[in-house]
Amino acid sequence: xxxxxxxxxxxxxxxxxxxxxxxxxxxxxxxxxxxxxxxxxxxxxxxxxxxxxxxxxxxxxxxxxxxxxxxxxxxxxxxxxxxxxxxxxxxxxxxxxxx
Amino acid sequence: xxxxxxxxxxxxxxxxxxxxxxxxxxxxxxxxxxxxxxxxxxxxxxxxxxxxxxxxxxxxxxxxxxxxxxxxxxxxxxxxxxxxxxxxxxxxxxxxxxxxxxxxxxxxxxxxxxxxxxxxxxxxxxxxxxxxxxxxxxxxxxxxxxxxxxxxxxxxxxxxxxxxxxxxxxxxxxxxxxxxxxxxxxxxxxxxxxxxxxxxxxxxxxxxxxxxxxxxxxxxxxxxxxxxxxxxxxxxxxxxxxxxxxxxxxxxxxxxxxxxxxxxxxxxxxxxxxxxxxxxxxxxxxxxxxxxxxxxxxxxxxxxxxxxxxxxxxxxxxxxxxxxxxxxxxxxxxxxxxxxxxxxxxxxxxxxxxxxxxxxxxxxxxxxxxxxxxxxxxxxxxxxxxxxxxxxxxxxxxxxxxxxxxxxxxxxxxxxxxxxxxxxxxxxxxxxxxxxxx
Numbered sequence: 001x002x003x004x005x006x007x008x009x010x011x012x013x014x015x016x017x018x019x020x021x022x023x024x025x026x027x028x029x030x031x032x033x034x035x036x037x038x039x040x041x042x043x044x045x046x047x048x049x050x051x052x053x054x055x056x057x058x059x060x061x062x063x064x065x066x067x068x069x070x071x072x073x074x075x076x077x078x079x080x081x082x083x084x085x086x087x088x089x090x091x092x093x094x095x096x097x098x099x
Numbered sequence: 100x101x102x103x104x105x106x107x108x109x110x111x112x113x114x115x116x117x118x119x120x121x122x123x124x125x126x127x128x129x130x131x132x133x134x135x136x137x138x139x140x141x142x143x144x145x146x147x148x149x150x151x152x153x154x155x156x157x158x159x160x161x162x163x164x165x166x167x168x169x170x171x172x173x174x175x176x177x178x179x180x181x182x183x184x185x186x187x188x189x190x191x192x193x194x195x196x197x198x199x200x201x202x203x204x205x206x207x208x209x210x211x212x213x214x215x216x217x218x219x220x221x222x223x224x225x226x227x228x229x230x231x232x233x234x235x236x237x238x239x240x241x242x243x244x245x246x247x248x249x250x251x252x253x254x255x256x257x258x259x260x261x262x263x264x265x266x267x268x269x270x271x272x273x274x275x276x277x278x279x280x281x282x283x284x285x286x287x288x289x290x291x292x293x294x295x296x297x298x299x300x301x302x303x304x305x306x307x308x309x310x311x312x313x314x315x316x317x318x319x320x321x322x323x324x325x326x327x328x329x330x331x332x333x334x335x336x337x338x339x340x341x342x343x344x345x346x347x348x349x350x351x352x353x354x355x356x357x358x359x360x361x362x363x364x365x366x367x368x369x370x371x372x373x374x375x376x377x378x379x380x381x382x383x384x385x386x387x388x389x390x391x392x393x394x395x396x397x398x399x400x401x402x403x404x405x406x407x408x409x410x411x412x413x414x415x416x417x418x419x420x421x422x423x424x425x426x427x428x429x430x431x432x433x434x435x436x437x438x439x440x441x442x443x444x445x446x447x448x449x450x451x452x453x454x455x456x457x458x459x460x461x462x463x464x465x466x467x468x469x470x471x472x473x474x475x476x477x478x479x480x481x482x483x484x485x486x487x488x489x490x491x492x493x494x495x496x497x498x499x500x501x502x503x504x505x506x507x508x509x510x511x512x513x514x515x516x517x518x519x520x521x522x523x524x525x526x527x528x529x530x531x532x533x534x535x536x537x
Binding site for chain 1: 110118142152156170175178188195199201204224227249255259341
């Protein structure tokens, strides 16, 4: 075959699923007076980071109530118990640290 | 994503900056392209509270704006039209590439990250058609679904697409049922973990001889066409059928793994093994052909034989050198398999596994201080899951088992030029029938 001849080959990729939009929660008007859950995904010292974040809020935004909360198991598992608690008692969440 | 979408609680995610590309991709393919994400420096692990406070008071590593400003605005600034753009989309995979010269196609495949950067066999229609003759299954039959991690979307693939990747690996058409069985398992050989896992397979049954596989001298090395290309095909099909294995995006292994080129492919030396074959242990008949799949391959311990006086101490030393989060597969030359019977009376694999479980121990304080145990076992222990919860109650100096017994495995392979043997860490996924894919 000459080097300029063209050949036809298959594409090796599989079939991706359709991606459907997922609506996010509306944002808050203000953080003042609100309860923010600081959710520890329990990976590689995330707890130390989030406790420093909690300290930052206490120093800079004392009107914000923060709750440090570790997930119930490993980050690979869903945790509806924790999400339901946050839904019931919190106004927002900061989840970390993914790494 | 779950708490923001499903529970409608406004949320901000914090990541380290090295994962920017991957995290934005994950949110996009999960239908939330404008999920609020913030980035601090890598690493978090091992940093002091003061250093982490400095991260918080410093800039977001992606936007350059103050990190806390990103956090607060992520929770309070309303959405705009940009947040809804392109959130839903359809992607397709064309069956064929545009016709081109071979040189350009090799470049295309490499630039698209469709290869392992070694030369491939171009998957022409003729070659793929020849591969398809070696299965009774239709080319358009769905084989399975696969993703590089559990939080990415699962891609679907058909028999023909598996054949394409088998051709690329240089596999002969008669190997195709083995490769289809691997694909049908849904177990990726290109799992994305920052730990850089590889993959391992154990092949049992008559198929080993039908295909001329080598369970003897050099079995795990580059000395047999079937061993090499079947393992390579698993890697390529994983890369392409799961939607990619691209560094920084769909592959985050920090160092990579040299086993990944052909993966560890082990046709068990059933004929020279003193024990039951691996697949018979898992409920199959000896006359059936199967492939058993593992992920891991981070660690390899190695020694020669079992000495008469200190063999137990030597094996314990090797076990304690493993990370306790991933149990060992004992990969034994037949000489060493027989030595385990001579030294310890282990006339079954199960008896050897019992002994390994009882002797692979660490003081509790040391065990719980491993980072991977902290990440993956400690959380489960704190919420009462056994056997971890009981281990957590042990006094610091008490020796506790490193591994769960059910996660310890034994396979026999090698050509008896000497009694060298290994432990390779591996997480067993499943055993799949090859015969179903003939």
